[in-house]
Amino acid sequence: MKSFRADYVFPINADPIKNGIVTVDDNGKIISIDNYMQPGTPVQQLSGIICPGFINTHCHLELSHLRGKTKQGTGLVDFIKDVQQYRNIDNGLITEAAIKADEDMYNNGIVAVGDISNNAVTIPIKTNSKIKYHTFIEVFSFLPERANEVFENALELQRQFKPLSSSITPHAPYSVSKELFKLIKTYSDGNLNLLSIHNQETEEENKFYRYKLGNFVDLYEHFGIDISYFKPQARNSIQSVLPLLSNRQNILFVHNTCTNLKDIYFVKRFDRHINWCFCPNANLYIESKLPKVDLFVDEGFNLTLGTDSLASNNELSILGEMRTLQHHFSSLSLPILLEWATLNGARFLGMDDELGSLEIGKTPGLNLITGLDGLKITPDTQVKRLI
Numbered sequence: 001m002k003s004f005r006a007d008y009v010f011p012i013n014a015d016p017i018k019n020g021i022v023t024v025d026d027n028g029k030i031i032s033i034d035n036y037m038q039p040g041t042p043v044q045q046l047s048g049i050i051c052p053g054f055i056n057t058h059c060h061l062e063l064s065h066l067r068g069k070t071k072q073g074t075g076l077v078d079f080i081k082d083v084q085q086y087r088n089i090d091n092g093l094i095t096e097a098a099i100k101a102d103e104d105m106y107n108n109g110i111v112a113v114g115d116i117s118n119n120a121v122t123i124p125i126k127t128n129s130k131i132k133y134h135t136f137i138e139v140f141s142f143l144p145e146r147a148n149e150v151f152e153n154a155l156e157l158q159r160q161f162k163p164l165s166s167s168i169t170p171h172a173p174y175s176v177s178k179e180l181f182k183l184i185k186t187y188s189d190g191n192l193n194l195l196s197i198h199n200q201e202t203e204e205e206n207k208f209y210r211y212k213l214g215n216f217v218d219l220y221e222h223f224g225i226d227i228s229y230f231k232p233q234a235r236n237s238i239q240s241v242l243p244l245l246s247n248r249q250n251i252l253f254v255h256n257t258c259t260n261l262k263d264i265y266f267v268k269r270f271d272r273h274i275n276w277c278f279c280p281n282a283n284l285y286i287e288s289k290l291p292k293v294d295l296f297v298d299e300g301f302n303l304t305l306g307t308d309s310l311a312s313n314n315e316l317s318i319l320g321e322m323r324t325l326q327h328h329f330s331s332l333s334l335p336i337l338l339e340w341a342t343l344n345g346a347r348f349l350g351m352d353d354e355l356g357s358l359e360i361g362k363t364p365g366l367n368l369i370t371g372l373d374g375l376k377i378t379p380d381t382q383v384k385r386l387i
């Protein structure tokens, strides 16, 4: 057993404890959390705050080799072209970059990741990682006639991922046909199948759904894909695809950069289990724009954080995402951001029986956050993994 004492301990499920002491056993299981020392157990005195390990609910480990390869601030459609152009290289290089990214996340205090995969390349890394992964096997095709084939391929990929935790999920409203959405819905209605979907990362997505205009029309032309069957839906993308998602599963909408209040109210009225994930650094990287985060707060949703991939981020750090949010939204206090960074992510991934809060019996990992100004995250704020 060992104990850690810090200026504050943030259990997340309960109020912060001043000069709190957390005691863990050799497996990292929490034995006690209070102000009292366990007799005979050494106490390490630390300055800063202790919180549970971070949960990254949106990443693409298999894109780690694209760090620095894509142009910044050009918008999502050009970003997609860059990714398509550079993503297929030698598997050895892809693996090497992904291993490094997995280690970086571990060192950045991340204990669990919801990771998007389009192929099998990360299976050995996830199998051997000290981080807990849930893999979202992502499907896309906007051609209705390809829906069955694409879905069958996803089932096959899921077989390869076993016994790792995985589910089959749609990529984005602009890249998944109604037919493919329906196959995923049927599957999600009858199987445990956590869902995560890129949502309104650019205003172009709404333009495409409302009027069938804009860069996505050009993108399909660029790839030589005939989408003449697709008719404008006269409403934003999220309102068009929400009915196509299962009401039996937790759903994570990722990015939400161009989600407006009307969309949020539409979602609230709908019978679906919606969680929202913010990846602010990726949004600034790709679109030079941030979601209207304040609109989502106090609406009763579970809000989480993600790093997205190194194709659109310089680091895979949940503290980095918190820092950006606090910088742009002064109303977001550290306790709120820590909740998003830990317990909310664990809840969405269904890992909150083990992770996400400092509760007796859990093994959530312990992070030490230093360099705060009071409770404000500054450029000097750092995270160190204690266990």
Ligand SMILES: [Zn+2]
Pocket: 058, 059, 060, 116, 198, 308, 309
């Ligand atoms: Zn993504």
